[in-house]
Amino acid sequence: MTVPHLLDHPHHDxxxxxxxxxxxxxGETVTVRVRVPLACTERGIHLRVVRDGEPRMSAAELVETTATDRWYEAQVLVHNPVTSYRFFVDEPGGYRWLNGKGLFAREVPDVSDFRLTVYEPAPSWMTGSLVYQVFPDRFARGIAEKPTPAWAQDADWGDEPIGSGPGVGTQLYGGDLPGIEQHLDHLVDLGVGTLYLTPVFPGRSNHRYDASSFDHVDPLLGGDEALVSLSAAVHERGMRIMGDITTNHTGDGHEWFVKAQADRSxxxxSFYYWQDAEPGYVGWLEHASLPKLDYTSEELARRMIEGPDSVIGRWVAQPFALDGWRVDVANMTGRYADQDMTHEVARTxxxxxxxxxPDAVLVSEHFHDSGLDMMGDxxxxxxxxxxxxxxxxxxxxAEDxxxxxxxxxxxxPRRSGHDMVAAMRDFDSVVPWKVVASQWNMLGSHDTPRLRSLVGSLEMVEVAAGLLFTYxxxxxxxxxxxxxxEGVNGEHARVTMPWDEPERWDGDTxxxxxxxxxxxxxxxxLQTGGLRWVLVEDDAVAFLRESPEETVLVLVARAPWGGAVLPEAVAPGALPVTVYGDVQLVGDGDGYRLPxxxxxxHVWRLR
Structure with a gap:
């Protein structure tokens, strides 16, 4: 049985x-191109642009015919800051629409149209390298002796983290910023470009998302001087460093909240939401320990997010020199009942x-559909x-x-490759390509199970990581x-790094x-190219990453699947070079046979 490929579909990204x-x-006019394989029977291509809310159609021009494709060009006037467009494929007996989700022989909503925006994308230093997330309490101890705060319970470095129930937030291992600095060579060896730290402000938990102050680094982590030293050491190695901030809430021990409770005038x-019901104020997800911030307060905006003297500004400036922020529960920041200031907060x-x-980066945390918040401004x-x-x-x-x-x-649940790719295309298509090309792709974080616990084997870790580094x-x-x-949930996954326990290191991984x-x-x-799906099966997927300089073919399989044949036109005039895996892609007369x-x-460089 011949597995069908998708290379005979028109493509644009x-x-x-x-x-x-x-x-x-x-006001600028941008040229957009569509690749139409020679096997297609199109009578013409039109561009559909939405300008000031109204669709407009114009004909695309056939500008080039190669050995494999016909290339059409059309002009998009960027009349609105976010300008959406799609392509009309005129065919005998009907027409199809080409948008960010694919090719459709039916009417489709505008939400998945391609988008051009006038907003600058994330700087290339972030998208061109690996971001490495560190939970400071669990990475390394650099300070030999430090007091145990009243809220904490000490843990030995090799103890298993508490996964649920009492002690989840108070089990303290004693990792700190000097410990991270002492192990930066591990990051360099791995190829890390950006170190991302979860919060370093003082709080009453091991995760520190309940800040009691934004004015200094927790002394348990080494204080302000430790962050200055770590930042300098990171930058000396040619890497960047990003912080983590809770713009949505503080801890109930925060100095602002203590003053607010003591004097309601x-x-x-004005920084917080108050209510008659217990506990008398609004907490994040009803947690009384995390009072929510109200950005209708101009004074809060001035202190927290606005200008060089704000919390946001102070830590990006010297001597701390953070290269940007990851914003905790960004989807909820500035949103409460009939208020919605999220976009205003993000822009500020x-x-x-x-x-x-000017090269600082801003990354949001949003666990579900972030499309409406991600237009790039x-x-x-x-x-x-x-x-x-x-x-x-x-x-x-793993199936079990x-x-x-x-x-x-x-x-x-375990789902098919068709379901995986459909979900990816659904969510990718509702944001501009510049955002897709910058998104933080993860196989786990401090809030999730560990990948190894999900998949159960080194082989499947490699499959997942193969997608991570090629998507x-x-x-x-x-x-x-x-x-x-390993770890079965977010808290249980916050294990310590076993620097002195080589038996806990998996060298093959x-x-x-x-x-x-x-x-x-x-x-x-792989760093900057587009994405063209080539093959989607239950147990295997393949796609092309294309840039003006290079084309790479990626094949990832979770199980034996039978293989497929791609037309030799996928690599015209070139011998594919194997750059990952051990299979050479060789034409056999019918085309290139995928293992x-x-x-x-498997990854091959085609051009």
Whole structure:
């Protein structure tokens, strides 16, 4: 049986091969290109642009015919800051629409149209490298002696983290910022480009998302001087460093909240939402320990997000020199009842950061559909749980897994490659390509189960990691995943790094991560190229990453699947070069035969 491929479908994406200017100015005209395989029977291509809310149609021009495709060009006037468009494919007997989700022989809503925006994308330093997430309490101890705060219970470095119930937030291992600095060579060896730290402000928990102050670094982590030293050491190694901030709430021990409760006429009282019901104020998700911030307060905006003296500004400036922020529960910031200031807050945070450091990055946390918040004028990118993490998990999870589905009253189901790709395309298509190309793609974080616990084997870790390092966006690794760390939920997954326990290191897993990081760093197409799906089967998927300089073919299989044949036109005039895996792609007269083995990852450079 011949497995069908998708190379006979017309294709467009927002990458440089198809869009003449990815960051146009308002009023500029941009050339967009469509690739139509020779096997298609189109009578013509038209562009449909929405301008001021009204669709307009114009004919695309056939500008080139190659040995494999006909190329059409059309002009998009960027009349609105976010300008949406799609393509009309006129065919005998009817027509089809080409949008960000694919090709459709039916009417489709505008939500998945391609988009051009006038907003600058995330700086290339982030998207071109690996982001490495560190939970400071669990990475390394650098300070020999320090007091145990009243809220904490001491843990030995090799203890298993408490996964649920009492002690989850108070089990303290004593990791700190000097400990991280002492182990930066591990990050360099792995190929990390950006160190991302979860919160470093003082609180009354091991995770520190309940800040008691934004004015200084927790002394348990080494204080302000430790962050200054760590930042300098990171930058000396050619890496960047990002912080983590809770713009949505503080802890109930925060100095602002203490003043607000003591004096309801104080400026700080306007920072919070108050209510008659217990506990008398609004908490994040009804948690009394996390009072929610009210951005209708101009004084709160001034202190928290606006200008160089704000919390946001101070830590981006010297001597701390953070290169950006990841914003906790960004989807809820500024939203309460009939108020919605999320976009205003995001734009203000970005403006404040970039006035100090034009290359600073702003990343949101949003666990579900972030499309309406991701047009590119505020958050540069999102932690991409919806379009990457969840779909990939559902494809690679072990068939007998009992790991709970994140945030859902169920175990994680095992789904087909068709379901995985459909979900990816659904969520990718509702944001501009520049955002897709920057999204933080993860296989786990401090809030999720560990990948190894989900999949159960090194082979399936490699399959998942193969997708992570070849898919558009920014790959993010939670410290420990690269050595096979395990954990069945977010709290249980916050294991310590076993620096002095080599028996807890999986060297084979580390080798897989090193090779995949090196592969991505060696390829322009994997860092900046577009995405063209080639094949989608239950147990295997293949796609092209294309840039003007290079084309790469990626095949990922979770199980043996039978293989497929691609037309030789996929690599015209060139011999494919194997850059990952051990299979040479050779034409046999019928085309290039993709191997049907699995689990496995294969990557070939076609051009």
């Amino acid at each position: 927002g990458s440089a091969l198809y869009v003449s200017n990815q960051t146009p100015s308002l 104080s400026p700080e009282a 945070v970005r403006r404040t950061m970039q006035a100090i450091n 505020g958050w540069h990118a999102n932690m991409n749980y919806s379009a990457f993490t969840r779909p990939v998990w559902s494809w690679v999870v 897994s009992e790991v709970p589905a994140l945030g859902l009253p169920s175990t994680l 558009p966006g920014t790959p993010v690794v939670f410290a420990g995943d690269e050595i096979g760390a 580390l080798d897989v991560y090193r090779r995949l990081v090196a592969l991505r760093r060696s390829s322009v197409a 049907g083995d699995g689990p496995g990852v």
